[in-house]
Amino acid sequence: MSDTPGFPQAPEYIQTLNPYVPGKPIEETQRELGLKRVVKLASNENPMGPSPRAIAAARSALKHQHRYPDAGAYRLRKALARHHGTREQPVAASEFLLGNGSNEVIDLLIRTYARPGEAIATSQAAFVAYRICAQAHGVETLETPLTADLRFDLEALAEAVIRDARVRLVFIANPNNPTGTHNTRAELRAFLSKVSQIHGxxxxxxxxxxxxxxxxxxxxPDPMELYREFPNVLxxxxxxxxxxxxxxxxGYAIGAPELLSFCERIRMPFNLSAPALAAAEAALADRAFVRKAVQVNRQGLKFWQRTLDRLKIPHWPSQGNFVLADVKRGLGLTGPEVFHLCLREGAIFRPVANYGLPDALRISVGTDAENRFGARVLEKVAKKVIGGGSK
Ligand SMILES: Cc1ncc(COP(=O)(O)O)c(C=O)c1O
Incomplete structure (x- = not known):
């Protein structure tokens, strides 16, 4: 805290902000622990790497790096409009807001639509960027408790939104990270019907x-279904x-141009580099790569679910590229404790205590070889813990 005379004070909401904690990098772990082999299953990345077509497109864009990128992202917007639109229900290029990751889009939406002192609403254990971006702007975050099966309680969330007139935006991750759990079409439609009609x-x-x-x-549900039905959905x-x-x-938002145009006013004009724009456009076109990535993930997710069953570590159903394990119930240790034990053996998983889930550990799906290595590490740690009687 800066009591130093002469230094200006950051606002209290900045001084108390807990910044985002990224997954631990591989090189840092190798350096710190002197390990040769380190596998990172901590950031829900695609273990296959980028599509070769995306790499080629980015490389070719390098030639023009003395130029500013296309601030309007004309080509990517067009490609996205084709990707999300159908003949019967076209989507216009103006229905997209592009950001430096969807993180920036979250930030832009909050800064555009909530004033300091107002609020956003979401669930406990929701993706943490919502809360961080809100606090960075002096906006409060209302969080409703999770259901017993670790899902967003959309009835409670609707009540909270209706009750508190400060709420300007609601964030629902479906499936959510880090829980992997989801909400159904019926739950979402009921929620949207309630909150879309709040008087005035x-x-x-x-x-x-x-x-x-x-x-x-x-x-x-396909989110485009809900987007078409409810004009306040992004x-x-x-x-x-x-x-x-x-x-x-x-990253990007799809939304009514009437809403997004105000975000465009405060967006930095060159928030996406030309190689990034080119890579995204090429990646979108490589449907075979996406199909393969989905298949690799499905197999990997099943592998982890079987491994956790075998080690008698309970876990939640996941619709993402990661699984949340209840290591407290399985091994008698907290998430951060199991994280440190595995780290020493060269496997980086993700403790999620900062999400209010101190008993859980999130495991991202990797390649087959990475999954097997990670599972061997977890098994070794499990044997040590249970064999050592520390349960
Ligand atoms: C639910 C959710 N939303 C958004 C993001 C942010 O992604 P990015 O900023 O990389 O686009 C993540 C990343 O982990 C996520 O889990």
Whole structure:
């Protein structure tokens, strides 16, 4: 805290902000622990890497790096409009807001639509960027408790939104990270019907579908269905997951141009580099790569679910590219404790105590070899813990 005379004070909401904690990098772990082999299953990335077509497109864009990028992202918008539109229900290029990762889009939406002192609403254990972006702008976050099966309680959330006149935006991740759990079409429609009609106070509902391509459950609705039905709905997508471009930072919202045009006013004009724009456009076109990535994830997710069953570690059903394990019930240790034990053996998982889930550990799906290595580490730790009688 800065009591130092002469230094200006940051606002209290900045001084108390807990910043985002990224997954631990591989190189740092190797250096610190002197390990040769380290596997990172901690950031829900695509273990296949980027599509070769995306790499080629980015490389070719390098030639023009003395130029500013296309601030209007004309080509990517057109490609996205084709991707999300149908002949009967076209989507216009103006229905997209592009950000430096969907993180930036979240930030832009909050800064555009909530004033300091107002609020956003979401669930406990929701993707943490909502709360961080809100607090960074002096906006409060209302969080309703999870259901017993670790899902968003949309009835409680609707009540909270209706009750508190400060709420301007609601964030629903479907499936959610880090829980992997989801809400059904019926739950979402009931929620939207309730909050879309609050007298004189339209509330924006942001449906974060970062993991949409991985979804296999028919219970999860296509977000475009809800977007078409409810004008206050916005949908978030990202190129960081199935498209394997987390490093390029490309995410976007689909929303009514009337809403997005105000975000455009405060967006930095060159928030996406030309190689990133080119890579995203090429990745979107590589449907075979996406199909393969989904298949690799499905197999990997099953592998982890079987492994956790075998080790008698309970876990929650997941519709993403990760699984949340209840290591407290399985091994008698907290998530951070199991994280440290596994780290020493070269497997980086993700403790999620900062999400209010101290007993859980999130495991991202990797390649087959990475999954096997990670599972061997977890098994070794489990044997040590249980064999050592520390349960
Ligand atoms: C639910 C959810 N939304 C959004 C993101 C952010 O993705 P990015 O900023 O990389 O687009 C993530 C990343 O983990 C996520 O889990």
């Amino acid at each position: 106070r339209p509330v924006m509902v942001v449906l974060d579908y970062a993991y949409w391509e991985y979804v296999s459950s028919k219970e999860i 949908v978030l997508h990202t190129f960081s997951k199935v498209y394997g471009l987390a490093g390029f930072r490309v």
